[in-house]
Amino acid sequence: MSDPTSALRIAPQPLSYVDLLAPRDASDITLVVIHCTELPDLATARIYGERALYDDGTGASGHWYIDRDGSIAEYVPATRTAHHVRGHNTQSVGIELVNTGRFPDWYDSRRQTMDEAYTPAQIEALCQLLAHLRATLPNLREIAGHEDLDTDRVAASDDPALTVARKRDPGPLFPWPDVLARVPLTRIGV
Template sequence: MPDCPDIQRLPLPYAHNLEIRALDAVSLVVMHCTELPDLATAREFGERIHYTESQTGNSGHFYIDLDGSVHQWVPLDRVAHHTRNFNAQSIGIELVNIGRYPNWLHSRHQTMAAAYTPAQLSALEGLLGFLTVRVPSLRHIAGHEDLDLTRVPAEDNPDIEVQRKLDPGPHFPWQQVLDKTRLTRLDSARPL
């Protein structure tokens, strides 16, 4: 079994409370961006308890920082909370990127302007290569924006609706990523 020694493993404090799953049930990678200013803020958010019954929160499995360092916060055999209705069968990968922070749902702040760094994209390529060997059942990759099409009232004007999730956003180089992996892109029009 190949290992990827450059993955920094620091499980979230509640990782042991997350539901266990069989790796052969995992068929999808979901790409996200943190929409937060840095990895430390993402970690702080990830450690927050959002579900009192299970004492767990929202997090991806992996985070890739601007410098290309890869951090694993949830073991692969645990179900992370990162994409509604797709958690049990997916691995969540978060790229640190400011996105729409701090006005995620403001109607006049829906443009995601920050590009991903070459170091992040190189690390993502390596991580996807590792994951497709480690989890042979992986078949698809999708963006959070492809799977969660929920629209919500804008925080500044409830008469205007905005898309709840836009990540990984317009600067994510889909073709470049797809050219380097055997995974095929999945979206809401082509469900699993």
């Protein structure tokens, strides 16, 4: 039987500030966090990822981005700590799936439905990437959605008297049962 990750192709596309991100050992990584970009396309996700948001000149980004056609880009190597989920960055890696989510009205209380399905190509690439990470990151055992770990609520942009979830990704259309059946990781935070 052939290795299911043997055909995995990851295009290195490091962010301009990647060398400023804290280095770490692959053995420090215990958790993978699944995100969706909540942006219209990969090009826009790149623009957002390149923005310097912190005093050290770095920004918010996942490690890998999976486009709707299943192609995978690596913005940050696993051995660098990316800013992708509050409170869990030092021990985790982040995978972003291109998906509109709630774009462009992330916090509008009337626009909280996430109705774009993930493509079969994205889910196949995700499962292959997860299998690859299990094989190369010796202590990776857990998985979570961004929404599982960042449960804060914020004032709605259309009515500050209302609150909405700060993060809802990967959202209700993410096929958790299918992914967990294919990759031996334990989901946490639910």
